[in-house]
Amino acid sequence: MAGTTTDLERQLAELLEQERFEPPQAFVQDALIKDRSVHEEAERDPEGWWREQARALHWFSEPEQALDDSNPPFYTWFADGTLNASYNCLDRHVEAGLGDRVAFHWRGEEGEEREITYAWLLEQTQRAANALKDHGVGEGDVVGIFLPMIPEVVVAMLACARIGAPHNVVFGGFSAESVRERMEFSDAKALITVDGARRKGKVAAVKAAVDAVGMPVKTTIVVRHTGLEECPMGEGDVWWHEALEAADPECAPAQLGAEHPLFILYSSGSTAKPKGIQHTTGGYLTHVAWTHKHVFDLKPESDVYFCSADVGWITGHSYIVYGPLLNATTSVMYEGAPDYPHKGIWWELCERYGATIFYTAPTAIRACIKWGVEHVEKADLSRLRLLGTVGEPINPKAWLWYWKVVGGERCPVVDTWWQTETGGIMITTLPGAQAMKPGVAGTPLPGIAAAVLTEEGEEVPRGTQGLLSLSRPWPGMLRTLFGDDDRYVGTYWEKWGPETYLVGDASKQDDEDYVSVIGRVDDVLNVSGHRMSTAEIESAIVSHGKVAEAAVIGAADEDTGQSVAAFVTLEGDLQGSDELVAEIREHVAVRIGKLARPKRIIWADDLPKTRSGKIMRRLLKDIAEGRELGDVTTLRDPHVMAQLEGKIKERA
Numbered sequence: 001m002a003g004t005t006t007d008l009e010r011q012l013a014e015l016l017e018q019e020r021f022e023p024p025q026a027f028v029q030d031a032l033i034k035d036r037s038v039h040e041e042a043e044r045d046p047e048g049w050w051r052e053q054a055r056a057l058h059w060f061s062e063p064e065q066a067l068d069d070s071n072p073p074f075y076t077w078f079a080d081g082t083l084n085a086s087y088n089c090l091d092r093h094v095e096a097g098l099g100d101r102v103a104f105h106w107r108g109e110e111g112e113e114r115e116i117t118y119a120w121l122l123e124q125t126q127r128a129a130n131a132l133k134d135h136g137v138g139e140g141d142v143v144g145i146f147l148p149m150i151p152e153v154v155v156a157m158l159a160c161a162r163i164g165a166p167h168n169v170v171f172g173g174f175s176a177e178s179v180r181e182r183m184e185f186s187d188a189k190a191l192i193t194v195d196g197a198r199r200k201g202k203v204a205a206v207k208a209a210v211d212a213v214g215m216p217v218k219t220t221i222v223v224r225h226t227g228l229e230e231c232p233m234g235e236g237d238v239w240w241h242e243a244l245e246a247a248d249p250e251c252a253p254a255q256l257g258a259e260h261p262l263f264i265l266y267s268s269g270s271t272a273k274p275k276g277i278q279h280t281t282g283g284y285l286t287h288v289a290w291t292h293k294h295v296f297d298l299k300p301e302s303d304v305y306f307c308s309a310d311v312g313w314i315t316g317h318s319y320i321v322y323g324p325l326l327n328a329t330t331s332v333m334y335e336g337a338p339d340y341p342h343k344g345i346w347w348e349l350c351e352r353y354g355a356t357i358f359y360t361a362p363t364a365i366r367a368c369i370k371w372g373v374e375h376v377e378k379a380d381l382s383r384l385r386l387l388g389t390v391g392e393p394i395n396p397k398a399w400l401w402y403w404k405v406v407g408g409e410r411c412p413v414v415d416t417w418w419q420t421e422t423g424g425i426m427i428t429t430l431p432g433a434q435a436m437k438p439g440v441a442g443t444p445l446p447g448i449a450a451a452v453l454t455e456e457g458e459e460v461p462r463g464t465q466g467l468l469s470l471s472r473p474w475p476g477m478l479r480t481l482f483g484d485d486d487r488y489v490g491t492y493w494e495k496w497g498p499e500t501y502l503v504g505d506a507s508k509q510d511d512e513d514y515v516s517v518i519g520r521v522d523d524v525l526n527v528s529g530h531r532m533s534t535a536e537i538e539s540a541i542v543s544h545g546k547v548a549e550a551a552v553i554g555a556a557d558e559d560t561g562q563s564v565a566a567f568v569t570l571e572g573d574l575q576g577s578d579e580l581v582a583e584i585r586e587h588v589a590v591r592i593g594k595l596a597r598p599k600r601i602i603w604a605d606d607l608p609k610t611r612s613g614k615i616m617r618r619l620l621k622d623i624a625e626g627r628e629l630g631d632v633t634t635l636r637d638p639h640v641m642a643q644l645e646g647k648i649k650e651r652a
């Protein structure tokens with residue numbers, strides 16, 4: 001192991017010189033893919049190649065067609081095939097004799113353990129599907145899901161999929177107000193939630209909070225998890241366990257067209273209104289099944305896979321639920337926070353369940369670095385053989401620490417680039433086939449095409465920064481924004497036309513086609529790998545009665561990648577104070593969720609604006625990050641900047 005901290009630091013500093021890491025020989029020997037011939041094969045006929053990969057799924061009727069690009073950017077995949085997601089995740093494995101296989105080693109915050117088998121999931125899913133039907137949910141009806149990391153969240157999603165009711169999962173860290181808004185936007189018929197959620201030894205009364213804002217749904221189904229006595233049940237409220245018990249145990253999977261919507265997932269864009277990213281069935285499942293298997297080099301008989309994300313984000317949808325279950329994987333699912341009950345809990349769980357593959361976010365790795373190697377070294381991680389990251393650029397130092405301290409220099413690290421919109425992983429290295437470059441995600445996966453462009457859509461020379469684009473449709477792509485085709489076209493397909501998808505990230509590509517992703521170029525923030533919109537946070541802050549105006553920016557942050565900084569102008573003569581900081585932070589927590597609370601609030605008498613009245617965020621970013629100010633001559637009132645700079649200095 002790594003020895004003392006100073007030794008480790010010296011070793012990491014040495015490794016920092018190394019730009020390229022070949023996959024370890026021992027890993028390559030047993031890897032599913034050992035060279036780039038799959039990339040080449042797919043490149044010769046991407047559509048035909050994807051159609052082959054779709055055979056990994058069970059189809060009630062096989063698709064003849066792969067891509068239909070007759071109406072860009074409204075692409076479809078495998079449109080003439082029919083299938084069911086829950087059948088593919090459960091029934092076919094149970095029919096193949098895998099009913100007793102553990103799908104999830106579930107660990108509760110207080111140390112409880114549940115072994116969730118494929119047979120149990122299938123039984124519960126059928127009952128839950130019937131329970132939804134019993135309460136008036138039919139094919140095409142949207143169902144909201146607001147649940148913590150408990151096995152029931154998986155059952156709830158698959159039950160929806162079984163009857164063709166698109167699910168709309170809201171991450172448990174969002175506020176009830178955010179849930180209400182998302183239920184309203186998606187016209188949800190029912191909501192599945194919980195009595196209470198545990199967080200670091202405390203219990204939050206979720207159902208009561210949901211009631212307090214009032215949900216625009218007919219039925220609320222409530223999972224009893226914490227056994228909260230004060231869980232209010234009113235008209236239209238049903239206990240999950242009672243509904244499942246009363247339901248018929250058999251529910252035939254609906255035979256759905258491949259383009260039937262599987263789910264919508266709200267994500268932040270550059271306006272205050274979140275975007276309902278809509279994914280369909282056949283293409284999405286093909287994409288996540290292939291990528292989960294090959295990016296993680298999965299051997300379902302022997303691997304134990306642990307993804308530390310929350311089911312409420314796309315990572316959880318694609319790489320905790322659908323991808324792993326399609327591949328009959330045994331996973332670890334943990335209810336709690338990474339530092340509860342102690343800072344070594346992930347590694348303890350890796351040892352306990354024999355995890356071989358671990359997938360997390362760079363921000364978590366940076367937190368682990370801060371907490372110290374001793375928490376990692378306490379556990380026996382010798383079964384780990386592959387590591388992955390997702391959500392934000394990983395700085396080479398964190399990459400190397402992960403590689404050395406967690407992976408013992410024997411586990412390839414896959415840095416996976418993708419988005420809620422892409423459905424699945426798009427750019428990374430195949431671990432047995434490609435060298436790794438710390439801080440550089442990798443190449444487009446087989447079948448995927450990317451290019452780095454200028455604003456005008458010209459390819460930039462290699463090594464030059466530009467805008468990342470995806471130049472060919474792929475099966476897991478979003479199909480539209482829920483109920484808003486115009487916004488779909490306007491957001492992703494207007495800049496360069498309906499054949500070139502605008503990613504929204506700045507990036508560079510090297511001579512070997514490796515893409516490094518630098519960060520967002522729009523008003524989308526990335527805090528700890530969580531996506532948020534400046535406009536959404538601004539609108540929450542401004543809705544506080546004492547606030548006149550607010551501008552939010554993402555300031556570079558060592559721990560969280562970016563952090564939320566808010567420049568706030570108060571009403572009238574009001575003066576900023578610590579109490580008001582707390583009030584505004586709490587206000588944002590209620591409107592959006594704790595994750596969106598500004599880390600810093602800077603009182604501003606006025607905000608820097610152009611003559612046409614547009615807030616100049618670039619300047620605010622310079623201030624918050626302590627940089628020399630650039631050109632301020634286009635400002636309506638250049639003095640504003642001097643005043644703001646003065647404030648920052650006072651604080652420092």
Ligand code: WT7
Binds near residue numbers: 520529
């Ligand atoms: C944005 C998408 C994909 C699931 C989690 C985030 C950033 C994501 C990487 C990576 C650099 C990354 C991009 C992207 N991002 N993965 N490996 N390297 N940046 O999904 O919330 O839809 O956010 O996350 O900026 O556009 P999301």
